[in-house]
Amino acid sequence: MSEDEGNAALGKKEFKRSKSHFADRVTADGRDGWPVEAGRYRLVVSRACPWASRALVSRRLLGLENALSLAVTDPIQDDRSWRFTLDPDGRDPVLGIRFLKEAYDARESDYPGGVSVPALVDVPSGKLVTNDYQQLTLDFATEWTELHRKGAPDLYPAPLRDEIDEVMAGVYEDVNNGVYRAGFAHSQEQYEEACAGVFRRLELVADRLADRRYLVGDTITEADIRLFTTLVRFDAVYHGHFKCNLWKLAENRVLWAYTRDLYQTPGFGDTVDFDHIKRHYYQVHTGINPTGIVPLGPDRSGWLTPHHREELGGRPFGDGTAPGPVPEGEEVPAQGRP
Template identity: 65%
Template structure:
């Protein structure tokens, strides 16, 4: 926290990359690595979406940490015996410590672990999704979309920077602010940007160009958590997402697109925020609402045209072990 109560995110990540040429010592190899995520976490949600869209389920396995953790780390309490079935560990912290004993920074998801050594390779969430799209091309499915097309990269980067500063991280700056001025500043920036997005999406289907791009992947996880968590729990309560016509329709459009809504578990999302953030919600009571059935209502965004996957095709349904419960159903989940 800054002196005025402003939340400051530690962005000192392990930036080693897994690349096609192995320049950092970690070459792309089917079956060698395991993507560790939590369904609750928006930053991890991005990686789950891109892995689905690229069709990498058969070459990059995925472990799912449970939604509730303590100060030491994410745990695999949803798996049999409370251990990840591939890595054999109870806490993600163990993989970080194998990379760097006593690792002093945040134990975050997403993280990619080198299975033979049990060491975390990277937890750089921004780079992970870009590299899944660009470095794993030899193993992507036929019809995998280009989420970072060369002709749109400058605009994608500009939009993504605005999203991170004011929206993706902005909701946390509201929720974790410990001073009124810090909260007011974050609240204003958040809603100025959401108004900007409402206007931008009022006449176009996607954020950049006429297909889904990295920019949409980065916005969706925040929007899908907005009414369930950020509106009340993080005090981002000027309006609900459902009260913003363009953004609400846009979010439903993506939710109903294969690879997006089928990665979302609302029960795990709520369990994480309302239980883990005991300083914000000391009772640990998890709200029953909101009703999520409206995520499947017609969105009408087809009128703007656009091709969700560009020259590509939708991904196949997720593997049975990775399917999330249907809307309105609470259930546990295991990694693949």
């Protein structure tokens, strides 16, 4: 969640997502001053946030767990930013801070913008490195290769990058960001335009996926990760909370099967915490849901039902293999799973 989302939730302005202020990159050659180095950086995420969830999935699929430590924030942040209240004494055990804002302030005080996740923090200095959620996972796939696990999939294959970029651009504009523009709209016209765009793009995506297992090529790519993190939240929050309710994901045969297929793929569903997702959206966005009541539904049992998408062929990890078990201490609690 960014400052834009927080302000819009409180009814302060029309929703418009700003670019990441801290856009340094961690690269193999360290050209921005931040070289790829095992153990040097800490990935700070909220399991509630779809943008942070991209980084969670990518980290799991590529096997970066031993090279890049993980900090998970409380799904409920306050005016001091994302909190580490899930940790003993309310401090991140590695960074030693109570609020993510402390890492931002260590990098630049009085910067223009809010405190957002995902955030990559330099452990030795305690300074934020980047909050550029669009570039971060692409760099995980292409710049962190020396630290990938054996058998890691190629999530951004060079021959398919133009097509992946094109698909991701449409999905971002109309779906990833479109649900927010609908949910935080301040006029009927804004809402109807955004909501119509969400479902127009979903129909196009469903047509694309009707006879192919994945969005681009025959393996999982970055495009699938970015679509998944919105779709997995759709019925739980976007359908009701953001009023994107022309139909539910579970009512679309192709998209429901596609999302279940990914959810049941190691590296996807094992990063999803439905409890964090629901509590964040319904309790933080007081401008939309002033009572803070979190709905009981929807029923989650369907997430583990057969999807039959394997009949379309495809190789989830290409020439690679599935990631191993979730590292100890990073498991999603029982209340967040189906």
